[in-house]
Amino acid sequence: xxxxxxxLLVALGCVGLALFVVPFVGLLxxxxxxxxxxxLGRDVVTDALRLSLVSSVTATGIALVAxxxxxxxxxxxxxxxxxxxxxxxxxxxxxxPVVGGAALLFALGRRGAVGEPLYEATGLLLPFSTxxxxxxxxxxxxxxxxxxxxxxxxxxxxxxxxxxxxxGARRWTVMRRVTLPMIGPSLVAxxxxxxxxxFGEFGATITFAGNLQGKTQTLPLAVFVALxxxxxxxxxxxxxxxxxxxxxxxxxxxRWWRVL
Amino acid sequence: MxxxxxxxxxxxxxxxxxxxxxxxxxxxxxxxxxxSAAASLTDAFVEIEAAFEEAHPTVDVIxxxxxxxxxxxxxxxxxxxxxxxxxxxxxxxxxxxxxxVFGKPEVFAHNNLQIAVPAxxxxxxxxxxxxxxxxxxxxxxxxxxxxxxxARQALRMAGVTPVIDTNEPDVRALxxxxxxxxxxxxxxxxxxxxxxxxxxxxxxxxEELNAPAEYWIAVLANAxxxxxxxxxxxxxxxxxxxxxxxxxxxxxx
Numbered sequence: 277x278x279x280x281x282x283x284l285l286v287a288l289g290c291v292g293l294a295l296f297v298v299p300f301v302g303l304l305x306x307x308x309x310x311x312x313x314x315x316l317g318r319d320v321v322t323d324a325l326r327l328s329l330v331s332s333v334t335a336t337g338i339a340l341v342a343x344x345x346x347x348x349x350x351x352x353x354x355x356x357x358x359x360x361x362x363x364x365x366x367x368x369x370x371x372x373p374v375v376g377g378a379a380l381l382f383a384l385g386r387r388g389a390v391g392e393p394l395y396e397a398t399g400l401l402l403p404f405s406t407x408x409x410x411x412x413x414x415x416x417x418x419x420x421x422x423x424x425x426x427x428x429x430x431x432x433x434x435x436x437x438x439x440x441x442x443x444g445a446r447r448w449t450v451m452r453r454v455t456l457p458m459i460g461p462s463l464v465a466x467x468x469x470x471x472x473x474x475f476g477e478f479g480a481t482i483t484f485a486g487n488l489q490g491k492t493q494t495l496p497l498a499v500f501v502a503l504x505x506x507x508x509x510x511x512x513x514x515x516x517x518x519x520x521x522x523x524x525x526x527x528x529x530x531r532w533w534r535v536l
Numbered sequence: 537m538x539x540x541x542x543x544x545x546x547x548x549x550x551x552x553x554x555x556x557x558x559x560x561x562x563x564x565x566x567x568x569x570x571x572s573a574a575a576s577l578t579d580a581f582v583e584i585e586a587a588f589e590e591a592h593p594t595v596d597v598i599x600x601x602x603x604x605x606x607x608x609x610x611x612x613x614x615x616x617x618x619x620x621x622x623x624x625x626x627x628x629x630x631x632x633x634x635x636x637v638f639g640k641p642e643v644f645a646h647n648n649l650q651i652a653v654p655a656x657x658x659x660x661x662x663x664x665x666x667x668x669x670x671x672x673x674x675x676x677x678x679x680x681x682x683x684x685x686x687a688r689q690a691l692r693m694a695g696v697t698p699v700i701d702t703n704e705p706d707v708r709a710l711x712x713x714x715x716x717x718x719x720x721x722x723x724x725x726x727x728x729x730x731x732x733x734x735x736x737x738x739x740x741x742x743e744e745l746n747a748p749a750e751y752w753i754a755v756l757a758n759a760x761x762x763x764x765x766x767x768x769x770x771x772x773x774x775x776x777x778x779x780x781x782x783x784x785x786x787x788x789x
Contacts, residue, residue: 488702
C-alpha cells in the first residue's frame with residue numbers, strides 16, 4: 277500500500293477487531309482456571325466432545341461425497357431449473373438454524389412427510405438419535421462446501437482439462453489428475469468451513485435431534501444447558517470449543533487464507 | 537496527518553453513536569414493568585397482564601417468559617427486571633441470597649405434575665411405570681429446571697428408572713414436542729395439559745407420587761419501576777389475580 281493507511285481506515289479496522297477480541301477477553305476473564313481440569317474431565321464434557329467431533333467429521337464426509345458431485349452439476353451442466361437448485365442449496369445459509377431443524381422435523385420426524393412412512397416400514401427414526409445430529413449438521417454445513425467448490429470449478433480454465441482429453445485421458449482420469457488437484461485448495465477451504473460450521477451447530481440439532489447426554493448433546497448444547505445450572509462448567513466448555521476450533525483453523529491457515 | 541473530510545465524518549459518527557447509547561442507557565420510560573416469569577405460567581400471565589393493564593392504564597407490562605433457571609441467571613447478571621416469578625423455592629432463594637430481592641418473596645400459587653401424551657394416547661400410556669419402557673419415546677424437562685427436578689422426584693418415588701430420549705430446556709418446549717407427536721409421553725404440569733385445549737391428553741399421577749410445585753414472586757431490589765412492581769404483586773395475591781390463576785388450573789395459595 278502506498279503511504280500510510282488513513283485514520284478512518286485504522287479506526288474502523290479497530291472497531292472490527294474489537295468486536296472479535298472483546299467477547300473472547302470476557303470469556304477468558306470468567307474462566308475458573310484452577311477448576312478447569314476437574315470441570316473438563318467430567319462425563320458430560322467428554323461425551324459432548326466425542327459427539328461433537330464424531331458428528332462434525334461425519335457431516336463433513338457426507339458433504340464431501342454428496343457435495344462435490346452437486347457442485348460439479350451446478351458448475352458444468354446446464355439443466356433446467358439450475359438457478360432454483362442453486363437457491364435451494366444456498367437456503368440453509370440464510371435460514372435460521374432452528375427453522376432448518378423444524379423443517380427437518382416436519383419432513384423426517386415420526387409424523388413427517390418422509391419420516392412417517394419410513395418409520396412404519398423400517399422402524400428407523402432420526403430424531404433423538406446420533407444420526408439425527410449428523411443429518412441436522414450436514415443440512416446446515418454442506419452448502420459451504422457446495423458453494424466453495426462450485427466457485428472454484430467455474431473459475432477453472434477448462435483448457436487444461438481439454439488438453440488432457442486430447443492426450444487420451446478418460447473422464448475419470450481427467451477428474452482425478454487435472455480437475456481435483458487444481459481445485460484442491462478451494463476444496464480444503466470448503467471442507468474446513470463445513471467442519472467449522474458443523475462443529476458449532478446448535479439450533480437445528482436441538483430442534484431436530486433433541487438433547488440427551490451421550491446421544492445427541494453436542495458441545496454447544498452442553499454449554500446451553502450448563503449456562504443455567506452451572507456457569508463455571510459452561511465457561512469451561514466454551515473455552516474448550518474455542519481451543520479446538522482455533523487449533524484446526526490455525527493448523528490449516530496457509531491453505532485456507534490463500535484461497536479465500 | 538491531514539484533517540480532511542474523512543476525519544471529520546468519522547469523528548461526527550462516533551459522537552452521534554456515543555450520544556444515542558448514552559441517552560438510552562439512563563432508564564428512559566418509567567411506565568414499563570418487566571416481569572420475568574416461569575414458562576408454565578404463560579397463558580395465565582397473558583390474561584393477568586391484560587387485567588392488570590386495564591386496571592392500571594399507565595403501566596405497560598412486558599412479559600419475559602422462560603425456564604426459571606434462565607430467568608434467574610438473567611437477574612443475577614443484572615438484567616433490568618422488576619418482578620421475578622419462580623417455579624420453585626430454590627431458584628428464588630438463590631436470588632434472595634444474592635441480595636437482589638426487595639422485601640420478602642411470597643408463594644402465590646401451586647401446581648401439580650401430570651403425564652402429557654399426544655391426543656388419543658397412541659402409545660397407551662397408563663402411568664409412571666410406562667416411563668421405564670425402552671420402546672417408547674420419552675421426554676422430560678432438563679434436570680436443572682423445576683419441572684424436570686419434580687418429575688424425577690416423582691419417578692424415584694414410584695421406583696421407576698426412566699429411559700429418556702431427550703431433556704427439553706423448558707416445560708413448554710416439552711409440551712410442544714408431545715403435541716406434535718414426536719414423543720409418546722412427557723411429564724409436564726396439570727396446567728400445561730389444560731392449556732393445550734385438547735391437543736394433548738393428560739394421564740393422572742396419583743397424589744402420593746405427585747410432587748407439588750410452588751410458585752414464588754418477588755420485587756427485585758434494583759427494579760427500575762419498583763412502585764408498579766409492588767402493585768403488580770398485590771394484584772396477583774388479590775382475589776382477582778387468584779381467580780385468573782384458578783381458571784388456568786393453578787391451585788391458589
